[in-house]
Amino acid sequence: MKKRDYEFLFLILRLFLCAVTGSLVAWWVLPDVYAQRNYFAVGGEWLLILAASIAPLACLRKGLK
Numbered sequence: 001m002k003k004r005d006y007e008f009l010f011l012i013l014r015l016f017l018c019a020v021t022g023s024l025v026a027w028w029v030l031p032d033v034y035a036q037r038n039y040f041a042v043g044g045e046w047l048l049i050l051a052a053s054i055a056p057l058a059c060l061r062k063g064l065k
Contacts, residue, residue, distance in 0.1 A: 014060050022053030 026049045033045045 010060075014056055017056035017060070018053045021056055022049055025049050025052040 029045045029048060033043065034040065037043075
């Protein structure tokens with residue numbers, strides 16, 4: 001396989017890890033926040049989910065270099 005193919009596979013892996021971490025944090029945080037508020041709102045918990053989703057991109061940025 002060429003280096004370009006490995007870079008593409010590594011990108012897919014990073015995006016998958018982003019989706020998994022964001023989903024796990026959302027699964028953990030959102031039910032508690034909505035139970036506390038008793039209504040749907042967009043608050044600080046979404047920043048936590050976004051940060052958890054972006055973290056794998058920042059950590060694995062230099063994977064093949």
